[in-house]
Amino acid sequence: MAMAGLGTEAQLKDPDYFPPLAKAAPLGVQHVLSMFVSNVTPAIIVAGAAGFGFGTPGVGELVYMIQMSMLFAGVATLLQTIGIGPVGARLPIVQGTSFAFLPVMIPLVAGKGVEAMAVVTGGVLAGGLFHAVLGLFIGRLRFALPPLVTGLVVLMIGLALVKVGIQYAAGGVPAIGTEEYGSAQNWFVALVVILVTLGLKFFTHGIWSLGAVLAGLVAGYVVAFAFGMVSFANVGRAGWFMIPEPFHFGVDFTVSAVLGFCLMGVISAIETVGDVSGICKGGAGREAETREITGATFADGFGSAIAGVFGALPNTSFSQNVGLIAITGVMSRHVVTLGALFLILCGLVPKVGAVISTVPIEVLGGGVIVMFGMVCASGVSMLADVDWDRRAMVIFGVSLSVGLGLQLEPGALQHLPETPRILLTSGLLPAAGLAIVLNLLLPSPLTEDQTEEISGGLAGRAHD
Structure with a gap:
C-alpha cells in the first residue's frame, strides 16, 4: 500500500x-x-x-x-x-x-x-x-x-514547442536582437532550474521527486531575485x-x-x-x-x-x-x-x-525546456511500440518531413490564403493528417519473401 x-x-x-x-x-x-x-x-x-x-x-x-x-x-x-x-x-x-x-x-x-x-x-x-x-x-x-499516429502527434507537439523554451531561457521573445538576449546571467538562471529539477527528479523520492519542476522553478526564482530580476510592482x-x-x-x-x-x-x-x-x-x-x-x-x-x-x-x-x-x-x-x-x-x-x-521569463524557460523535452520523449516512448517495417517507416518519415518542414519554413506557403497557411504551417496538423490518411490507405506490410524480391534483401536487413 x-x-x-x-x-x-x-x-x-x-x-x-x-x-x-x-x-x-x-x-x-x-x-x-x-x-x-x-x-x-x-x-x-x-x-x-x-x-x-x-x-x-x-x-x-x-x-x-x-x-x-x-x-x-x-x-x-x-x-x-x-x-x-x-x-x-x-x-x-x-x-x-x-x-x-x-x-x-x-x-x-x-x-x-x-x-x-x-x-x-x-x-x-x-x-x-x-x-x-x-x-x-x-x-x-x-x-x-x-501508436504510430499518436506517437508522431505527441512528438510533433514537443518539436513545435522546443524553440519556445530556448527563447524564454535566453530572455524572451521581446528581447530578441538586444544585447541582453542570451546573456550569461539569463542562461545561468535557466540552468539552475534545469539542474535542480533533474537532481530532485532522479536523486530524491516521494513529494520532492513528484514536485521536481516546481522546486526547480522556486530555486531559479530565488537566484533571479538575488540578481534583481524580480519585480513585485504588479x-x-x-x-x-x-x-x-x-x-x-x-x-x-x-x-x-x-x-x-x-x-x-x-x-x-x-x-x-x-x-x-x-x-x-x-x-x-x-x-x-x-x-x-x-x-x-x-x-x-x-x-x-x-x-x-x-x-x-x-x-x-x-x-x-x-x-x-x-x-x-x-x-x-x-x-x-x-x-x-x-x-x-x-x-x-x-x-x-x-x-x-x-x-522572470528566464526561470520559466528552464522549466519549459524540461517539460517540452519530456513531451518529445513521451512521443518517442509511444513510437517504441510500433513494428518498424517499411510501411511504418514511410508513413512516419513522410509525415514528419512534411509537417516539420512546413513549420520550419512557413514562407514556402506564402501564396496560400490565410486559413490554409495558418493550419499547414502549424506543423502538427499536416503531420497528423498525413499520418492518419497514409495509415488508412497504404496496404498492409509486405511479407518477408515479397520484401526480399523487391529490395534484394536491403529492407529485410534494415528491419532486422
Missing part, C-alpha cells in the same frame, strides 16, 4: 471512496502541485507570442489569463470527478490547460496583441463544443489512431477577489481558428482516452468502461467551451495525474475534487496570478 492509514486495498481502488479528510486534502493539493506549472504555462506562452505579458503594459491581461487557467482547470476537473448527467468520467481525472493546442494558437496571435485573443476565444468555444460531440462516437475513432496593484468576465477579450469566429481547434480536439480526445485507460489500469487494475471514456470526453469538450466563454484556453486531462495515481495507489475521485476546489480558490484571487507573473 502506497500510504498507510488511508483504507483497505479494496477501498483505495474504489473511485467513490472518501479517505479521511486529514489525508485526502494533502493528496488533493499534491495532484494540483504536480500539474500547476504546466497548467499556467500555455497562457504565458500565448500572451508572449501575441506581444503582451512580462514587462509590457499588457501584464494585467496576462494575470487575467493565468487566473482563468487555474479557475477553469478546477471547474473542468469538477466536471470529471463529480459529473453532471452523462458528462464526466467520475474518476480522479485532473484537467488543465492543454499544450497540444499551442502550435495552432501561436500562429493565430503572433505579434497581433491582445486583440488577437478574440479569435482564440472563438476557436476555443467552437472547438470545445465539437470536442464534446466526439464523445458520442469516440470509441469508433480509435482504430484510425494506432502584486501590490492586484486585487484580492475577481469575478470572471464573459467574453473578456471579445469573440471572433474565423475559419482558420475554428478548423484548427476542431481538428486538434480530435487529438485531445484521443489523449483523454489514453489517460482514462491509464488511470483505470494503474489505479484499479481494470480496463476503462465505455461510459467512463464517453463521459471524460464530454467533460473535456464542455470544460473547454466554458473556459472559452471567459477568455481561458482549452482544457484536457493531464497525464501527470496518471503516474501520480499509480504511485499513491489512491483511486478516490473525491481526493481530486478537493484539489479542484483549491484550484478554483486560487483562480478567484488575482494576487495569486500577480505573484506568478513576477516569475
Whole structure:
C-alpha cells in the first residue's frame, strides 16, 4: 500500500471512496502541485507570442489569463470527478490547460496583441463544443489512431514547442536582437532550474521527486531575485477577489481558428482516452468502461467551451495525474475534487496570478525546456511500440518531413490564403493528417519473401 492509514486495498481502488479528510486534502493539493506549472504555462506562452505579458503594459491581461487557467482547470476537473448527467468520467481525472493546442494558437496571435485573443476565444468555444460531440462516437475513432499516429502527434507537439523554451531561457521573445538576449546571467538562471529539477527528479523520492519542476522553478526564482530580476510592482496593484468576465477579450469566429481547434480536439480526445485507460489500469487494475471514456470526453469538450466563454484556453486531462495515481495507489475521485476546489480558490484571487507573473521569463524557460523535452520523449516512448517495417517507416518519415518542414519554413506557403497557411504551417496538423490518411490507405506490410524480391534483401536487413 502506497500510504498507510488511508483504507483497505479494496477501498483505495474504489473511485467513490472518501479517505479521511486529514489525508485526502494533502493528496488533493499534491495532484494540483504536480500539474500547476504546466497548467499556467500555455497562457504565458500565448500572451508572449501575441506581444503582451512580462514587462509590457499588457501584464494585467496576462494575470487575467493565468487566473482563468487555474479557475477553469478546477471547474473542468469538477466536471470529471463529480459529473453532471452523462458528462464526466467520475474518476480522479485532473484537467488543465492543454499544450497540444499551442502550435495552432501561436500562429493565430503572433505579434497581433491582445486583440488577437478574440479569435482564440472563438476557436476555443467552437472547438470545445465539437470536442464534446466526439464523445458520442469516440470509441469508433480509435482504430484510425494506432501508436504510430499518436506517437508522431505527441512528438510533433514537443518539436513545435522546443524553440519556445530556448527563447524564454535566453530572455524572451521581446528581447530578441538586444544585447541582453542570451546573456550569461539569463542562461545561468535557466540552468539552475534545469539542474535542480533533474537532481530532485532522479536523486530524491516521494513529494520532492513528484514536485521536481516546481522546486526547480522556486530555486531559479530565488537566484533571479538575488540578481534583481524580480519585480513585485504588479502584486501590490492586484486585487484580492475577481469575478470572471464573459467574453473578456471579445469573440471572433474565423475559419482558420475554428478548423484548427476542431481538428486538434480530435487529438485531445484521443489523449483523454489514453489517460482514462491509464488511470483505470494503474489505479484499479481494470480496463476503462465505455461510459467512463464517453463521459471524460464530454467533460473535456464542455470544460473547454466554458473556459472559452471567459477568455481561458482549452482544457484536457493531464497525464501527470496518471503516474501520480499509480504511485499513491489512491483511486478516490473525491481526493481530486478537493484539489479542484483549491484550484478554483486560487483562480478567484488575482494576487495569486500577480505573484506568478513576477516569475522572470528566464526561470520559466528552464522549466519549459524540461517539460517540452519530456513531451518529445513521451512521443518517442509511444513510437517504441510500433513494428518498424517499411510501411511504418514511410508513413512516419513522410509525415514528419512534411509537417516539420512546413513549420520550419512557413514562407514556402506564402501564396496560400490565410486559413490554409495558418493550419499547414502549424506543423502538427499536416503531420497528423498525413499520418492518419497514409495509415488508412497504404496496404498492409509486405511479407518477408515479397520484401526480399523487391529490395534484394536491403529492407529485410534494415528491419532486422
